[in-house]
Amino acid sequence: MSFDTLQEKIRAMKNPTVAGLDARLDYVPSHITQKYIEEYGQTRKAAAEAIYAFNCGLMDALSDIVPAVKPQAAYYENLGWEGMEMLERTIRYAKKKGFFVIADIKRGDIGSTAAAYSEGWLGKTKVGDELLPGFDADCVTLNGYMGSDAIKPFLKDAEAEDKCVFALVRTSNPSAIELQDMVAGDRVVYKVMAELVDRWGKTTSVGQYGYNRVGAVTGATYPSDLRQLRKMLPHTFFLVPGYGAQGGTAEDVHYAFDRYGRGAIVNSSRGIMCAWKKTGHDGVDYAAAARDAALEMREAIRAVTPIL
Amino acid sequence: MSFDTLQEKIRAMKNPTVAGLDARLDYVPSHITQKYIEEYGQTRKAAAEAIYAFNCGLMDALSDIVPAVKPQAAYYENLGWEGMEMLERTIRYAKKKGFFVIADIKRGDIGSTAAAYSEGWLGKTKVGDELLPGFDADCVTLNGYMGSDAIKPFLKDAEAEDKCVFALVRTSNPSAIELQDMVAGDRVVYKVMAELVDRWGKTTSVGQYGYNRVGAVTGATYPSDLRQLRKMLPHTFFLVPGYGAQGGTAEDVHYAFDRYGRGAIVNSSRGIMCAWKKTGHDGVDYAAAARDAALEMREAIRAVTPIL
Numbered sequence: 001m002s003f004d005t006l007q008e009k010i011r012a013m014k015n016p017t018v019a020g021l022d023a024r025l026d027y028v029p030s031h032i033t034q035k036y037i038e039e040y041g042q043t044r045k046a047a048a049e050a051i052y053a054f055n056c057g058l059m060d061a062l063s064d065i066v067p068a069v070k071p072q073a074a075y076y077e078n079l080g081w082e083g084m085e086m087l088e089r090t091i092r093y094a095k096k097k098g099f100f101v102i103a104d105i106k107r108g109d110i111g112s113t114a115a116a117y118s119e120g121w122l123g124k125t126k127v128g129d130e131l132l133p134g135f136d137a138d139c140v141t142l143n144g145y146m147g148s149d150a151i152k153p154f155l156k157d158a159e160a161e162d163k164c165v166f167a168l169v170r171t172s173n174p175s176a177i178e179l180q181d182m183v184a185g186d187r188v189v190y191k192v193m194a195e196l197v198d199r200w201g202k203t204t205s206v207g208q209y210g211y212n213r214v215g216a217v218t219g220a221t222y223p224s225d226l227r228q229l230r231k232m233l234p235h236t237f238f239l240v241p242g243y244g245a246q247g248g249t250a251e252d253v254h255y256a257f258d259r260y261g262r263g264a265i266v267n268s269s270r271g272i273m274c275a276w277k278k279t280g281h282d283g284v285d286y287a288a289a290a291r292d293a294a295l296e297m298r299e300a301i302r303a304v305t306p307i308l
Numbered sequence: 309m310s311f312d313t314l315q316e317k318i319r320a321m322k323n324p325t326v327a328g329l330d331a332r333l334d335y336v337p338s339h340i341t342q343k344y345i346e347e348y349g350q351t352r353k354a355a356a357e358a359i360y361a362f363n364c365g366l367m368d369a370l371s372d373i374v375p376a377v378k379p380q381a382a383y384y385e386n387l388g389w390e391g392m393e394m395l396e397r398t399i400r401y402a403k404k405k406g407f408f409v410i411a412d413i414k415r416g417d418i419g420s421t422a423a424a425y426s427e428g429w430l431g432k433t434k435v436g437d438e439l440l441p442g443f444d445a446d447c448v449t450l451n452g453y454m455g456s457d458a459i460k461p462f463l464k465d466a467e468a469e470d471k472c473v474f475a476l477v478r479t480s481n482p483s484a485i486e487l488q489d490m491v492a493g494d495r496v497v498y499k500v501m502a503e504l505v506d507r508w509g510k511t512t513s514v515g516q517y518g519y520n521r522v523g524a525v526t527g528a529t530y531p532s533d534l535r536q537l538r539k540m541l542p543h544t545f546f547l548v549p550g551y552g553a554q555g556g557t558a559e560d561v562h563y564a565f566d567r568y569g570r571g572a573i574v575n576s577s578r579g580i581m582c583a584w585k586k587t588g589h590d591g592v593d594y595a596a597a598a599r600d601a602a603l604e605m606r607e608a609i610r611a612v613t614p615i616l
Binding site for chain 1: 419
């Protein structure tokens with residue numbers, strides 16, 4: 001599914017947010033974890049099943065109000081292959097529930113290696129005469145430090161499968177400035193990256209909302225950069241991390257949207273996943289707490305940015 | 309295992325090379341692939357088992373002459389979780405055969421996400437009271453576009469587990485120049501990254517050969533950059549891709565080593581894995597062909613760079 005599909009879902013729910021599915025075991029209420037540890041022992045399998053149950057509970061609570069989910073690969077890879085198996089199940093369940101699925105993998109490698117990553121996450125791998133999907137997300141995040149060679153193989157699959165990508169431009173973390181803010185020529189490094197994103201995007205098809213298949217990750221924690229990037233990249237869909245826990249506000253993320261309140265989606269991970277930690281009920285209410293937090297975030301963003 | 313262990317292995321074998329384990333199914337001789345397709349059908353399982361058999365055959369043929377292997381995660385992820393399960397087995401088998409294992413994952417994410425990646429690839433994940441390893445490599449490759457936040461969590465595990473990392477500095481691909489060669493202030497971007505690598509490395513312990521725990525990926529295809537980087541980074545171990553298929557020669561990679569022929573390891577993937585494609589025997593001789601290619605590479609490098 002392309003950014004058009006994502007934009008349609010956002011408009012239908014009047015909610016430009018994506019829920020991160022980044023569960024560490026200590027984000028999962030203990031009644032869930034204990035159940036699977038009793039069944040499977042203190043194993044990776046138990047952890048994977050506990051997180052899967054948690055993920056499904058979250059998705060059940062959110063599917064009519066949140067258009068997209070973003071599983072972060074790290075929180076599956078840390079459980080070895082059992083985590084990766086559970087990630088496949090999580091993505092399948094998410095698609096069944098109607099979510100647009102952004103696999104947050106931040107991969108960045110070149111040539112045939114990039115092509116293999118793309119097969120695994122967006123496209124298909126050939127075995128004999130069969131073309132077999134891997135993790136099969138709708139969209140992935142990518143790192144372009146290695147240049148075009150790291151991005152182009154994904155665009156081929158994106159075009160063929162009607163999918164899309166986000167490349168890192170301006171990340172939301174404190175040390176982002178160490179490299180990204182170096183002045184390079186008359187520009188800073190992240191703007192060089194922004195121009196590359198623009199160039200890559202122009203080689204892809206443009207959807208009815210005016211956005212091509214190469215989006216950009218642009219952190220909420222640097223709102224003035226966000227405003228400049230929105231002007232620089234009128235055909236680039238933005239994924240905006242850093243809302244909530246990292247300090248970004250509804251006012252900050254406002255700059256990511258176009259004048260119709262389109263062209264951007266804001267991520268919240270812990271703010272939704274861990275909302276139960278603030279209600280004082282030991283997590284038996286984790287799904288309801290997540291839903292309340294997601295509704296609150298939607299209202300906060302809509303109050304500043306109407307979605308047309 | 310740290311760079312000290314790697315350097316000991318290199319000295320013992322007089323061979324500063326690492327064999328890439330980056331098998332696409334079309335790198336695997338058809339007699340192997342057919343066997344597993346007959347057993348499991350045209351499935352990801354069949355592909356994973358064929359590649360595992362190929363990997364083990366390669367490792368059996370190389371373990372007394374090549375000190376390290378470098379599985380590239382992309383070629384496992386493209387087979388979904390079955391590929392990841394097989395990657396775990398490949399790493400276990402490699403360690404059993406005495407190889408130093410570099411997981412080529414080029415991960416780059418921040419804070420608690422970087423910590424989760426580190427748990428999965430170098431360290432351990434907590435489940436109940438148990439600390440469980442994930443893929444458990446000796447070393448990983450990392451991408452520092454997001455700055456220190458993307459690297460430091462790995463250094464904690466590297467120190468605790470006596471392991472190490474390589475951060476991308478100067479990659480070997482043609483489009484590397486698009487970002488890495490932008491002039492930033494009075495330096496180019498990849499030198500800014502080199503300085504960050506130096507800074508990160510200085511926070512870690514230094515081994516008996518003078519190398520700290522943060523190595524650098526420095527491509528063979530830009531030999532004059534390699535020479536400058538070697539001078540800039542006297543305490544940084546180098547991983548040098550780009551030999552052979554990508555155009556780098558023994559003369560080019562010479563610049564990566566210190567005056568004792570230490571402090572660097574040169575990768576060859578297709579040159580070794582696909583050597584059988586040049587012998588005209590349909591791959592029944594793939595293991596012997598790989599061994600011959602590895603010996604030839606060793607001699608070519610040693611002729612220019614004696615290993616003391």
